[in-house]
Amino acid sequence: MSADDFAFNLITDRPIDVQALIGRVAAPECGGLAIFIGMVRNHSKGRTVRHLEYEAYPEMALKKMNEIALEIKSKWPEVSKIAMIHRTGKLAIGEIAVAIAVTTPHRAEAFTACRYAIDTLKSTAPIWKKEVFEDGDVWASAHA
Amino acid sequence: MVKVTVKFFAVGRDITGSDELMLELPEGTTAGEVLIQVKQRYPAFEKVAALLVAVNLDYADTATVLYDGDELAVIPPVSGG
Numbered sequence: 001m002s003a004d005d006f007a008f009n010l011i012t013d014r015p016i017d018v019q020a021l022i023g024r025v026a027a028p029e030c031g032g033l034a035i036f037i038g039m040v041r042n043h044s045k046g047r048t049v050r051h052l053e054y055e056a057y058p059e060m061a062l063k064k065m066n067e068i069a070l071e072i073k074s075k076w077p078e079v080s081k082i083a084m085i086h087r088t089g090k091l092a093i094g095e096i097a098v099a100i101a102v103t104t105p106h107r108a109e110a111f112t113a114c115r116y117a118i119d120t121l122k123s124t125a126p127i128w129k130k131e132v133f134e135d136g137d138v139w140a141s142a143h144a
Numbered sequence: 145m146v147k148v149t150v151k152f153f154a155v156g157r158d159i160t161g162s163d164e165l166m167l168e169l170p171e172g173t174t175a176g177e178v179l180i181q182v183k184q185r186y187p188a189f190e191k192v193a194a195l196l197v198a199v200n201l202d203y204a205d206t207a208t209v210l211y212d213g214d215e216l217a218v219i220p221p222v223s224g225g
Contacts, residue, residue: 127224
């Protein structure tokens with residue numbers, strides 16, 4: 001099975017359209033759709049964030065996202081469709097950095113699979129964020 | 145000799161000042177040996193937490209042997225989402 005059969009994954013520098021994302025995963029056999037939306041927060045470790053800058057290794061990030069989709073399909077075969085979009089570039093407070101949508105016949109697996117997708121994407125996809133503060137900037141998690 | 149492209153991202157690109165460099169390496173050179181060379185050339189990498197390497201778009205063990213045309217990426221701690 002190829003991820004293309006049931007997954008839509010994208011790295012983009014354009015704003016994420018959540019309604020279009022939902023349209024990507026809607027399926028007549030599915031009554032449950034879980035969605036996770038990660039937004040830019042105005043603070044980090046006690047400092048005021050002015051904006052974020054996301055960078056990706058796009059070819060590899062997309063490959064990882066396809067692998068995550070295949071893992072999900074093998075762990076939860078009832079998953080019908082999954083879509084994952086991650087934004088790159090400069091993002092203002094409140095903008096959507098990542099959105100993931102999963103459809104399943106019933107709700108429990110939708111929540112579980114969506115949670116697994118965002119957790120695994122965050123820990124494995126080669127994507128980085130730079131936090132830009134009032135008085136400087138830092139690549140998140142870069143330094144021990 | 146084998147020609148390998150080494151790619152840098154995020155803090156790695158800031159440290160090296162470039163997106164990528166081309167290396168000509170003796171046959172049998174491993175990903176880990178390239179990482180050691182990179183750290184010697186750019187000592188600021190020593191301050192970066194847990195560097196990983198990817199070879200041809202997959203995370204790779206440092207013992208992975210590199211072949212002509214391979215793309216090695218230096219992966220600093222990821223922070224997407």
